[in-house]
Amino acid sequence: MASLWRYLLAGLGLAALLAGILAVVYLTAPRSSRPAGPDVSRTKPTDNGLFVASFAPERGVVRLGELESWLLTLKTKAGAPVEGAAIAISGGMPQHNHGLPTSPQATDYLGDGRYRIEGLKFTMSGWWQLHFAISATAGSDTVLFNVVL
């Protein structure tokens, strides 16, 4: 009889241990909420405050692995469109040690400070950076946009 109690006690102990382990596993499981990532705002002042730049996909959506055009809109602080700007584009994936898979270019001026940036291609999900060097009559400035896919 005594041995049965001992087994029961051992059984309960094991069950409690198991419950404890499971509780730890489930409670420490990764949550769906992500840690704060890079600044992904689509509109921001350029690094020296010369312009306000906006960067958005021309068709509204981003498709992985497709050549896409985006629009870079440049305004002065007062909100006037910046015309005749020369734009050089570079970038890459800071966590993957590689640059862009394509060489995007500003191919067209659409008026109202809007420049078409063609030849962008995001080949993988993750953190991308796009760096613009902008030169206009008002001066030269740079701006960096983070795109997280």
Add this chain to the structure above:
Amino acid sequence: MKHLSCVLALMVAVVLAGCGKPDFSDAEKQTIASLALSRLPPLKPDTTNRFADVPAAAALGSTLFFDLGMSRDGTVSCSTCHKIDRQFQDDLPQAVGVGHTNRRTMPLAGVARDPWFFWDGRRDSLWAQALTPLENPLEQAGNRAAYAHYIKARFGERYERIFGPLPDLSGTPLNASPLGTDAEKAAWNAMSGAQRDAINGVYANIGKAIAAFERSIEPTPTRFDRFALDLSTGAEPKGDAVFSKDEVLGLKLFVGKANCVTCHNGPRFTDNGFHNTGVPPVAGLPPDRGRIDAVRQVEADPFNCFGAFRDGDVSACGELRFLVKSAPELIRAYKTPSLRGAATRPPYMHAGQFSSLDEVVAHYAKAAPSVEGVSEVHPLELSDRERAALVAFLKTLSE
């Protein structure tokens, strides 16, 4: 006492069964769904090849693909290396045509979806790709004038029904090419511009016919796709769609800690990009620097998208127009291959460096530095079980 043991055993069994059930986070489920073949979009038209979806062109292309006559000595066809019953590859570390090449034959499932061709992307269309082995002295070793004469003699009627009248080849040398032997080059240089254009035109159409055929070679659903479909619909997997514990673990690693999905993404398990992953060179083969040396080749190719033989308008040439021409990461960068069917076609990498998936996984875990340039791969701590699980998962892409 007996009862107690039974209860304990039952408890353990229940807990284990719970652990064995695939349990994926929403983010994992989303990634897994993005890999399923059901997500593969329809094949886009190729406007640079107006015969791409012409059945008669595909039929002629199929004939040419398997025709040993399409080589210098009548011993090699496209299908010599791209074997129809072997996923259109040859199981060899390096392809053997008329001579021994320095690169692994690539399989062809879904090839028409590639933006760049060959391991280094030295061609920018499927039809321009198809022309390259025809004149490579180590592959089919022919020359474009000889191919034009051969087509006229052997397939003239079929050709003309598709592409229109063949040019008058009466004054054209039997062997001539800008890429051939000294004699062939001399013959090519002695031809008039009109003659060269005529030969190049027939030659380009050979590529367009072969490309039309190759467009029909597409990946087929696998166990993974059945599993992924059930996972996304919430259905209980049945039959071979049930994944073992190792396969589930391997899939979790693939889309998670092992970072495989970074480059092997989308329904074809490739980003269609070029990466230096530190794969070592093969002793005895000529120097091979990958993508960095392919840039000049694709720019110089008269059959590239900017060339005179493209159909349609120049808007189709985005990849070439926005080509990355010089960047340190192009050094020893090679195309990300699709992983569909990979488990049943060793050896692996651009020159067949690794003979098994175990070796491939070990290479990525170790992340040895590249002999030249910088590898994008970072070392990864993987247990023996995790390595085996990754391989187990990869096999589900071949079943």
